[in-house]
Amino acid sequence: MDIDQLLKLVHTGDLNPEEAKVHIKELLKAKEPDGTADMGFARLDVHRERRTGFPEVIFGQGKTPEQLRAIFLKLMEHVDRVLATRVTPEQAELVLQDVPAARYDPVSRTISWRQKPFVPSKNGYVAVACAGTSDLPVAEEAAITAEMLGSRVERIYDVGVAGIHRLFERISILREADAIVVAAGMEGALASVVGGLVSKPIIAVPTSIGYGASLNGIAAMLAMLNSCAPGVTVVNIDNGFGAGYAAGVIQQNLEKKAKSPL
Incomplete structure (x- = not known):
């Protein structure tokens, strides 16, 4: 049976769409x-x-x-x-x-x-924080990636260390998240600050934002790699996708365990 035949059976009502989908996947396999x-x-x-x-x-x-x-x-x-x-x-x-x-x-x-509407996680979420508006492209890449994995995402933007009080106003959102992505350029200090305030895994993303001595993100990357705050791991410069994927996998696995009867 080929795909054209399957579609005809669906059209006549002799095969429901879900059964057809299974057959099509087997054909493609x-x-x-x-x-x-x-x-x-x-x-x-x-x-x-x-x-x-x-x-x-x-x-x-x-x-x-x-x-x-x-x-x-x-x-x-x-x-x-x-x-x-x-x-x-x-x-x-x-x-x-x-x-x-x-x-x-x-x-x-x-x-x-x-193909199907997005139904986000109900029992947990990923928090994505960034230091400044200039870091938004990387932060949003991380957020959308986590959402594509199925995670609900809480965004906490423009909370860099130059105005650290802005971070404290949103600290409860970070502390209740299953995993946290922190994107920052310049000196990359935000990841270490968050690492000293929460107990959740942090995926730090150095961004290529900053003046000359930031070396297109190398300064932020080195600062994050040398963080004295525990629980901070680091992905490549501007790699919002990698950070969002890691955070999404953590959150999704926690959700699966929460649903498991064991």
Whole structure:
């Protein structure tokens, strides 16, 4: 039975959509038994969600708009959510022509699509904090990534150490989170400050924001790596995706354990 036959059965009412979805997934699995889809210029890992719990994410930087669109559409055949990062407006415009239901966020430079409505976590959340407005692109990349994993996200923005009282006004949100992402440039001190105030895991993201001696984020990265506050781990400069993914995995696993009868 091929996909056309399945669609006809759904149309006549002889097969419900959920049963058809199972058959289609089996057909696709048979077409790509090694878990990859070879597109010539790209070989997609279409079984990644089965191994890791989340589909392959598209890194848009360096790809042509046509390549990104083709990869996006191919992934949509296999999974119920697609995320692309570092997406330019030109790339997004081409994807949106074919997938009007996709959402492009110019701040985080992400484009995302969900087959089903987003139902966020009920029993916990990820907190994303950033030092200043200039850090927003990295913070939002982290926030949207965590949301794509299924986590509810609480945003705490513009709470840098130059006006530390702004952080104290939101400290309860940080303390109640399952995991915390902290994005900061300049000297990167915010991650250490948060680390001394909470008991939750912190994923620090150095950003490339700052004057010359910040060395495009190296100063912030070194400060975060040398933090004396326990519980702070560090991802690469401007890697909001990596931080959001790590925080989302932590939160989602905690939620699964909370639901488990054991």
